[in-house]
Amino acid sequence: MSTFMLVHGSWHGGWCWKRVRHRLRELGHHVYTPTLTGLADRSHLLTRSVNLSTHIDDVANLIRWEELSDVVLCGHSYSGMVITGVADRMPDRIRALVYLDAAVPENGESALDLLPEALHPSMIEPTMGLGEGWKTPPMAAAVFRVNAKDEDWVDRQCTWQPFACFKERLQLSEGIRSVTNVTFILCAGWDGALHWAHERARAKGWRTITLSCGHEAMLDCPEDLTRELVVAGAARFT
Numbered sequence: 001m002s003t004f005m006l007v008h009g010s011w012h013g014g015w016c017w018k019r020v021r022h023r024l025r026e027l028g029h030h031v032y033t034p035t036l037t038g039l040a041d042r043s044h045l046l047t048r049s050v051n052l053s054t055h056i057d058d059v060a061n062l063i064r065w066e067e068l069s070d071v072v073l074c075g076h077s078y079s080g081m082v083i084t085g086v087a088d089r090m091p092d093r094i095r096a097l098v099y100l101d102a103a104v105p106e107n108g109e110s111a112l113d114l115l116p117e118a119l120h121p122s123m124i125e126p127t128m129g130l131g132e133g134w135k136t137p138p139m140a141a142a143v144f145r146v147n148a149k150d151e152d153w154v155d156r157q158c159t160w161q162p163f164a165c166f167k168e169r170l171q172l173s174e175g176i177r178s179v180t181n182v183t184f185i186l187c188a189g190w191d192g193a194l195h196w197a198h199e200r201a202r203a204k205g206w207r208t209i210t211l212s213c214g215h216e217a218m219l220d221c222p223e224d225l226t227r228e229l230v231v232a233g234a235a236r237f238t
Contacts, residue, residue: 002072002095002233003030006218007059009077009102010165011138011158013040016076019222020229027230034062036082043159048134051164052111056085063093072233074098077215080197081111081170088176097179098232100225101187101215104197104204107172111165116192127163135160145190145214154216182206183232185225190214207232 004024006017014033024031036055038046059082063071071094075083080102087094103114115123122143127136138158141151184201187193189212202208209228213220 001028001030002230003068003070004072004074004229004233005032005034005059005063007034007073007075007079007082008036009079011039011161013157013159015040015157016216017218020218020226023222023226024229032062032066034058038162039159040157046135046160046162048162048164050162052081052085052168052170055082055165056089059083059086060089063090069093070095072096072098072229074100074229075102076100076218077102078111078165081105084172084176085170087179088172091175091178094179096181096183096232098229099182099184099197099201100217101185101194102197104184104200105170108169110167110169112167115166119192123166131160131163134163136163136166143192144216146216147214147220150219154219181232183228184208185217185228186210187213187215187217
């Protein structure tokens with residue numbers, strides 16, 4: 001059996017993985033779904049100082065203190081930044097990386113650098129206004145084509161995120177290069193689909209998968225996503 005660590009994207013929390021978490025555990029796998037500092041059940045820790053490095057520490061420290069190894073580490077959306085930083089820091093603990101419709105950063109890039117230009121105004125303008133220049137309100141679930149049944153629930157669950165998370169540039173060493181079992185899953189059923197990241201993943205020689213759903217695959221098609229996670233964890237790429 002495998003050990004999965006599933007890391008949510010912007011404005012979300014560990015709650016968004018509950019359907020996939022349940023299915024993986026039914027199959028006998030160990031599953032961790034941490035909530036990043038300042039969000040959801042940890043929203044009481046929201047401050048200006050929380051940034052990308054904080055979130056990398058969140059995940060890396062959980063791996064360290066739970067004494068985990070051979071981890072299948074999956075990041076959704078923004079957390080492509082997070083899992084890249086974690087894998088670069090502790091590649092010996094990682095069995096596989098899975099980028100779920102996620103940012104695929106290079107050294108020195110920020111999440112804001114990689115955000116499609118069409119989404120810039122919907123993030124920056126509310127941050128500068130309602131967010132007092134340092135915190136970003138959640139985008140509506142409808143933007144990400146969340147299925148109609150879950151839209152209102154997702155909008156209620158999502159919380160503010162420090163803008164510093166999006167601005168900080170990721171600093172990488174050579175550690176990430178030793179992780180060779182990598183999968184990119186494209187969620188093609190929404191207007192902002194991360195085709196650029198999919199192409200970057202293909203250029204790197206990663207295994208690539210396409211799902212016909214909105215950005216929130218863990219909610220829209222948990223069975224399909226569970227299957228792909230298990231396959232990614234079982235594969236050994238070189």
